[in-house]
Amino acid sequence: MSEAIIYELSAPGRCAAHLPRLDVPAAEPLPDALLRSELELPEVSESDLVRHYVRLSQLNYAVDIGMYPLGSCTMKYNPKVHEDIARLAGFAEVHPYLPEELSQGCLQLMFALQQYLAAITGFEAVSLQPAAGAQGELSGVLMIRAYHRARGDTARTRMLIPDTAHGTNPASTVMVGLEMVQVSSDARGNIDLNDLSAKLDDTIAGMMLTNPNTLGLFDEHILEVTRLVHASGGLIYGDGANLNALMGIAKPAELGFDVMHLNLHKTFSTPHGGGGPGSGPVAARADLAQFLPGPIVTAHEAVYSALSGEALDIDADDPVADAPQYMRSLMCRLEMPEHSIGRIKSFYGQFGILVRAYTYIRMLGEEGLRATSEAAVLAANYIQASLRDTLPLPYDRLCMHECVFEGRVNGAEDIHALDISKRMIDYGIHPPTNYFPLVVPEALMIEPTETESKRSLDAFIQIVKAITEEAKKEPELLRTAPHRAPVGRLDEVQAARKLILRWQPEP
Ligand SMILES: Cc1ncc(COP(=O)(O)O)c(C=O)c1O
Incomplete structure (x- = not known):
């Protein structure tokens, strides 16, 4: 049962x-033609x-149940106050076709969020349109193409992408019709400057960079990398998926990035994956702002009647506005940037998610955001230091918000990263990211985030140690794991190729 x-x-x-007894005249039943x-x-x-x-709901694992150290995904706890705020009727029940003058509260929230994200990243302008990181990337690469085309330079058709990049980077490049050129990493996990220099020429539209990269490492030559690409006429796209390591510490715009996306569902703690829709705003430096996807929210000072609150046709600079019957206040508008790449999503982005991210930023403030990043980096380094004698560590230096081990166990050569991960499910935790980044064989990419306590980090470390002991003594236990999940080991290739998304009756 x-x-x-x-x-x-x-x-x-x-x-x-259970409907109450009918106490109004019965309506005509629907015509047969409308019934199935x-x-x-x-x-x-x-x-x-x-x-x-x-x-x-009990078959699902969630960040509200336990640790979710899925590297590169920043599965941090989503504070419940966000839900309270997003459910306020003025936000939850607003219709996207409401005229601007009746949706000033929502527009002002979006305007403030644009400003906050610009301040955190160091860029001049932000569009909240994209509905995911990948859509932010697509927007950014379209903007880079538009920038070169606007200068009459149509020869720049190639995009540099490091070998550590997330798969969405080459996918976005190809979707825009540009060609991808891979750049190697060096032995310390930085961009290989020799390889980069050899690939720079006047066909390069730009470079997509994730910093810290997906090895969890801050590129030690980032200023040189951005300088070299700029010197050859290219632009730098920032994949902001790893911004959780940098808030309040380093601004990507000051490192030489020109345009980047942010994942609100990662860094700014809005629900993620099956828990809710994503949001991937794009931020850009001043001369690229004209290409941002739109509409974006602009704010102008306007004059209102102090009595009725009605907006008046009086210029805010007009001294007459100083009269006591008037007041000045912000009037927000939705505007298309001058040479916008267009709409990337219907309406104005994932509005409910924007409300949650705004709440997160307001709750934490400047100091809280910095403390968040510092704690995320500390937690990852704690795990890295605690497990460096347990699992091979391919890049042995301080990490940022995540660390990458090889999922191999000395003395249990047949055991793979996947076996270790599947066994973690039996211990009641979500596995880390497997087999990514591709430059690390058997990669296990662990991102604890700042919302795990030291106790839960210690529990995770003990679980990994226990599993590696099991690997040596009872490897079959790992190879056949999970044993305590609703389903056992799945054929993941078949599961991906032959998706069955709904119940089907027995034949
Ligand atoms: C480094 C990196 N870039 C881009 C993305 C794409 O973001 P999204 O899943 O929001 O499309 C991810 C997602 O995990 C990522 O880790």
């Missing part, structure tokens, strides 16, 4: 809804229904 799916629980005549007799909906009682959904 516990595995039964809602269609299997169905029995004719059961119903979870073959539509089989489950007929279940209220308790069947509640149990079904609670059972489903």
Whole structure:
């Protein structure tokens, strides 16, 4: 019974809804042409229904259940106050077609968020449009192409991408119609400056860089890298997925980045993955701002009636506005940047997510954001230092907000990163990222985030140590893991190729 799916629980005549007796005149039934007799909906009682959904929720792992050290994903705890604020009727029930004068509160929140993100990154302008990091990348690469085209330079058709880059970087490049050129990393995990210099010429539109990179390492030559690319006429795209290491410490614009995206669902603690939609705003330096996707929110000082609050047709600079019957206040508008690449998403981005990110920034303030990044970096280094004798560490230097080990165990040569990860599920924690970045064989990429306590970091470290001992004594336990999950080891290739997304009756 516990595995039964809602269609299997169905029995004719059961119903979870109890409507009161009809106390108004009955309406005409819908015409037959609008009814579907073959539509089989489950007929279940209220308790069947509640149990079904609670059972489903228990099959899921979530950051609200335990540690989620999925590297590069920044699965930090999502404070519940964000949900309270996002559910305020003025935010949750607002319609996107509401005229600007009736949605000033929402627009002012978006304007403030644009300003905060600009201040955190050091850029001049921000668009909140993109709905994911990957969409932010697509926007940024389109902007780089538009920038070169606007200068009449159509020969720059190639994008440099490091061998540590996330797969979305080459994907965005190719979607824009540019060619990807791979740049190698050196032995310390930095960009190999010789390889970079050899690949720079006047066909290079720019370079996509993640800093800290996906090895969790801050590029020790970042200023030289950005200088070299600029000197050859290219622009630097910043993949801001790893901004959680830098807030309040380093501004990407000051490191030489020209345009970058931020993942609000990572750094700014909005729900992630199955937990909610993403948001990947793009920030740009002043001369690229004209190409940002739009609309973006602009703010102008306007004059209002002190009595009715109505906006008046009086210039804010006009001294008449000093009269007591008037007041000045901000008037926000939605505007398309002059040479915008256009809309990348309907309306104005994921508004509910923007509210949560705004709340996060306001709750933490400048000092809190810096403390967040410092704690994230400390937590990753604590794990790296605690496990360096347990798992091979390919780049043995201070890391930033995440660390990357090789998932290999001395004395258990047949054990792979995947076996270690699957066994972690039996211990009740989510595995780290596996097999990425590609430059590390059997990579296990661990990002603890600042929201894990020392106790949970210690528990994680003990679990990894226990698993490596098991690998030596009882390797089969790892190879056949997980043993305590709702499903055992899946054929992940088949699962990805032959997706079954809905229940199907037994033939
Ligand atoms: C380094 C890096 N870049 C880009 C992305 C893409 O972001 P999104 O998943 O929001 O599209 C990710 C996602 O994990 C990432 O880790």
